[in-house]
Amino acid sequence: MDILIAGVGGQGIILASRALASAAVTAGLAVRTAETIGMAQREGSVVSHVRLGVQEAGPLIPYGAADILLALEPAEACRNLKYLRPGGKALVSTAPVIPVLAALGSSPYPLEDILAYLQSNLSGCRCLDALALAREAGSPRTLNLVMLGALVNFGLPFPADVLLAEALKLLPASVHEMNRRAFELGRRALEV
Amino acid sequence: MPVLLMGNEAIARGAIEAGIRVATSYPGTPASEIMTALMHFGPEAGVYTEWSVNEKVAVEIAAGAAYAGARALVSMKQMGLNVAADAVMSLAYIGVKGGLVLVVADDPGPHSSQTEQDTRLFARFAKLPVLDPSCPREAYEMTKYAFKLSETLNLPVIVRPTTRVSHACQEVEVGTIPPRPPVPGFVKDPRWVIMPSLAARQHVWLNKQQERARAEFAASPFNAVQLEGPVGVIAGGPSYFYVTEALERLDVKLSLLKIGTPYPLPEELVREFLTRMERVLIVEEQEPVVEDQVIRLAWRNRLPVELSGKHDGYLPREGEFNVDRVAAALARFLKLEQENPAPGLPALPPLPARPPLFCAGCPHRGSFYAFKQAARDQEVIFTGDIGCYTLGAAPPLAAMDTCLCMGASLGLAQGLARVQPGTRLVAFIGDSTFFHAGLPPLVNAVHQQTPLVVVVLDNETTAMTGHQSHPGLATGTGQRAVDIARVARACGVETVLTADPLDLEATMAVARQALAAPGPALVILRHPCPQITKPATRYRVNADACTGCRTCIDELGCPALVPADGSVMINSTCTGCGLCAKICPAAAMEEVV
Numbered sequence: 001m002d003i004l005i006a007g008v009g010g011q012g013i014i015l016a017s018r019a020l021a022s023a024a025v026t027a028g029l030a031v032r033t034a035e036t037i038g039m040a041q042r043e044g045s046v047v048s049h050v051r052l053g054v055q056e057a058g059p060l061i062p063y064g065a066a067d068i069l070l071a072l073e074p075a076e077a078c079r080n081l082k083y084l085r086p087g088g089k090a091l092v093s094t095a096p097v098i099p100v101l102a103a104l105g106s107s108p109y110p111l112e113d114i115l116a117y118l119q120s121n122l123s124g125c126r127c128l129d130a131l132a133l134a135r136e137a138g139s140p141r142t143l144n145l146v147m148l149g150a151l152v153n154f155g156l157p158f159p160a161d162v163l164l165a166e167a168l169k170l171l172p173a174s175v176h177e178m179n180r181r182a183f184e185l186g187r188r189a190l191e192v
Numbered sequence: 193m194p195v196l197l198m199g200n201e202a203i204a205r206g207a208i209e210a211g212i213r214v215a216t217s218y219p220g221t222p223a224s225e226i227m228t229a230l231m232h233f234g235p236e237a238g239v240y241t242e243w244s245v246n247e248k249v250a251v252e253i254a255a256g257a258a259y260a261g262a263r264a265l266v267s268m269k270q271m272g273l274n275v276a277a278d279a280v281m282s283l284a285y286i287g288v289k290g291g292l293v294l295v296v297a298d299d300p301g302p303h304s305s306q307t308e309q310d311t312r313l314f315a316r317f318a319k320l321p322v323l324d325p326s327c328p329r330e331a332y333e334m335t336k337y338a339f340k341l342s343e344t345l346n347l348p349v350i351v352r353p354t355t356r357v358s359h360a361c362q363e364v365e366v367g368t369i370p371p372r373p374p375v376p377g378f379v380k381d382p383r384w385v386i387m388p389s390l391a392a393r394q395h396v397w398l399n400k401q402q403e404r405a406r407a408e409f410a411a412s413p414f415n416a417v418q419l420e421g422p423v424g425v426i427a428g429g430p431s432y433f434y435v436t437e438a439l440e441r442l443d444v445k446l447s448l449l450k451i452g453t454p455y456p457l458p459e460e461l462v463r464e465f466l467t468r469m470e471r472v473l474i475v476e477e478q479e480p481v482v483e484d485q486v487i488r489l490a491w492r493n494r495l496p497v498e499l500s501g502k503h504d505g506y507l508p509r510e511g512e513f514n515v516d517r518v519a520a521a522l523a524r525f526l527k528l529e530q531e532n533p534a535p536g537l538p539a540l541p542p543l544p545a546r547p548p549l550f551c552a553g554c555p556h557r558g559s560f561y562a563f564k565q566a567a568r569d570q571e572v573i574f575t576g577d578i579g580c581y582t583l584g585a586a587p588p589l590a591a592m593d594t595c596l597c598m599g600a601s602l603g604l605a606q607g608l609a610r611v612q613p614g615t616r617l618v619a620f621i622g623d624s625t626f627f628h629a630g631l632p633p634l635v636n637a638v639h640q641q642t643p644l645v646v647v648v649l650d651n652e653t654t655a656m657t658g659h660q661s662h663p664g665l666a667t668g669t670g671q672r673a674v675d676i677a678r679v680a681r682a683c684g685v686e687t688v689l690t691a692d693p694l695d696l697e698a699t700m701a702v703a704r705q706a707l708a709a710p711g712p713a714l715v716i717l718r719h720p721c722p723q724i725t726k727p728a729t730r731y732r733v734n735a736d737a738c739t740g741c742r743t744c745i746d747e748l749g750c751p752a753l754v755p756a757d758g759s760v761m762i763n764s765t766c767t768g769c770g771l772c773a774k775i776c777p778a779a780a781m782e783e784v785v
Contacts, residue, residue: 009548010765018361025196025363033361038221038304039656042583043751044548058433059360062441062515075543100749102544104588113541121537140764
């Protein structure tokens with residue numbers, strides 16, 4: 001299973017990809033990830049490639065091959081649609097992160113068009129106001145855990161509690177309760 | 193039970209299992225986490241670790257340990273090897289006693305570098321064996337083996353991961369940490385004193401070691417042959433897996449030679465492979481290091497094989513590879529029609545550009561803003577350097593006119609000053625970079641009395657690479673912080689000033705004072721990076737007071753400031769630096785109590 005995680009530097013994407021990968025290792029699966037670390041982490045576009053259950057493969061998901069696109073930001077979802085396989089699923093947080101160039105007016109950010117595009121062109125797309133749920137959990141910074149919680153409804157090769165446990169291992173104990181809430185809110189938001 | 197390790201952590205683990213005593217490094221993406229992991233796990237295993245002042249010093253310290261027979265590791269990014277080159281080139285002639293491994297991480301793309309230079313080519317230039325891991329697990333195994341090889345050959349050995357190994361994670365079955373033998377100790381011997389006569393002898397020895405290394409690699413498990421007919425691929429590094437995936441996608445089987453030891457090339461193994469081939473495509477990122485050696489080998493052996501790769505344009509020398517790029521090259525090589533795997537979706541709506549920029553609350557924003565304001569009526573050039581503050585070149589601050597390499601802000605400024613006497617030169621350099629490469633050009637400016645304002649942007653960390661320590665800080669036991677102001681004064685800088693860059697008035701005052709100083713002046717703008725401190729407060733906009741003039745957005749370009757219905761909103765990334773409140777003409781920003 002190939003999962004591409006897309007978003008903006010600072011949203012906790014590396015934590016999300018590590019948690020997924022660790023949970024998969026716990027479940028006895030072979031894993032490859034590729035992360036964006038370095039300059040782009042400063043408010044730039046970032047992606048993590050997460051490949052679960054692969055053996056003779058590199059860390060990068062080819063174009064048109066991802067089973068799931070997990071997007072923590074709507075414009076970044078669109079930017080990375082090329083990775084999604086035909087019939088693949090997308091889970092998108094609808095809250096935009098307005099880049100400075102858009103705030104300055106030198107770059108467009110047509111949020112309505114972007115959301116409409118995702119809804120009308122991807123049958124397997126689920127949109128979620130993850131920022132509102134993160135705030136409800138206690139902090140906008142728990143948005144990544146909201147999204148991981150929602151993702152478990154897409155059928156992962158390990159149980160939800162294993163994923164949550166691996167994510168919490170990567171966080172200081174002082175924020176465990178808040179992130180547990182965020183994960184649970186995300187999980188329930190998309191529960192069928 | 194295997195554990196999930198990032199490539200850099202796998203390298204660190206391999207080094208600890210190999211019994212290193214000393215590990216040194218200077219931070220640089222994508223190599224930084226090797227030392228971070230060693231600092232985490234090393235002390236328990238009795239490993240001395242340090243962030244050295246720069247890569248040259250790091251190599252020399254590790255070499256010193258290896259002279260005494262201890263195993264040592266030094267890690268850096270590809271351009272760090274340029275800084276260390278003087279030591280590395282001579283060290284190849286002198287050799288080592290204990291195993292010395294240089295892990296040099298390359299960054300094809302580039303993602304976070306000024307160049308796409310290929311360390312395998314550097315290894316060939318330095319006449320040092322190099323190992324090219326294809327994945328984190330192999331990086332772990334290669335690192336362990338590299339120490340044995342180093343001691344067999346008495347040569348430093350280079351392990352060259354790329355970004356997609358260093359910053360990739362994989363499950364790795366790790367071994368145990370065996371007890372280490374005692375350090376034999378340094379034995380005084382003329383062999384350690386390089387003189388022209390010794391260099392002449394050692395050059396003959398070094399050339400012989402190339403053939404010994406080649407022989408060692410002939411039976412290396414890091415090279416592997418799979419025969420499937422007379423058309424084949426030679427690949428190494430992560431490209432090996434791009435090839436296996438691309439072949440699967442194209443649904444063809446080809447003969448495959450995996451090369452994990454690109455220099456010196458195990459010629460017998462390759463020759464044997466080539467004799468069975470009619471056509472071969474060589475797939476390697478960056479420079480045609482393997483390809484050139486294969487062409488020479490085929491020519492010298494008069495092998496009737498057609499060799500393709502970079503020289504005939506199947507693959508580029510620039511940029512990073514992936515499955516799609518390799519599949520396209522393979523399809524062309526095999527004259528196959530390739531299906532477009534991307535989903536046929538309608539044209540996307542316009543998407544916002546999202547380049548990296550200063551975080552909310554970054555003190556560099558205040559530094560650049562204040563200096564631009566203070567120098568508004570003067571002819572100035574702002575030379576810049578390597579670090580987070582390079583992002584000061586981006587709009588709206590646009591406060592950096594040059595960036596070349598570590599420390600070049602000071603050197604370039606001195607050259608510009610010599611030919612543009614009417615222009616005021618301001619060199620911006622970070623605290624860690626100042627120690628790394630800023631001291632010799634500072635001494636030079638004082639010695640030559642070149643008028644120049646050096647601005648040390650001191651955020652009390654090496655931020656861009658993940659917040660590592662540096663000589664200006666005492667973060668470890670037994671360390672002493674080197675005071676930048678005292679260093680500058682001791683070098684003979686007469687105007688040395690300090691301010692907090694989030695105090696705009698004070699910063700503009702010291703900027704004006706420094707710009708008026710006759711000789712070299714040095715300004716330290718000190719405020720800790722907001723990524724390593726807890727925000728004390730935050731701000732919000734009083735929408736009734738806000739006139740919607742957008743001064744805050746247009747002048748500061750802070751990601752926390754977002755336009756909202758003719759007004760401005762401050763989002764949750766605010767760290768309370770207060771710059772927007774200080775420049776708001778309507779005093780519309782309020783501190784959240």
